[in-house]
Amino acid sequence: MRVQAYEDQTRPSQGRAVRHQTDSLRSIPDAALLNALQRDYQTMLDAQMFYGETLVFDRIVERLTALEREISRWPGLRPASRH
Numbered sequence: 521m522r523v524q525a526y527e528d529q530t531r532p533s534q535g536r537a538v539r540h541q542t543d544s545l546r547s548i549p550d551a552a553l554l555n556a557l558q559r560d561y562q563t564m565l566d567a568q569m570f571y572g573e574t575l576v577f578d579r580i581v582e583r584l585t586a587l588e589r590e591i592s593r594w595p596g597l598r599p600a601s602r603h
Contacts, residue, residue: 547588548581 548554558577565574575583 547584554581 549557561577561580564570
């Protein structure tokens, strides 16, 4: 798989310019959004929206973090900055 670095045009976002980069990967959001996702996941579990075995949320985050680290080692990628 070949990953190309690409920066699209700067776009305004909530009164500030944001530069989007696709030469890095960040699969785990900041704490506030992560907490919201955890609550949403628990709501889906409570509603029995999944079939079969499910993982606890922390295990999903661990696996995604490991995947992010592995992908960041691929040539042409660099770790995403955490704001």
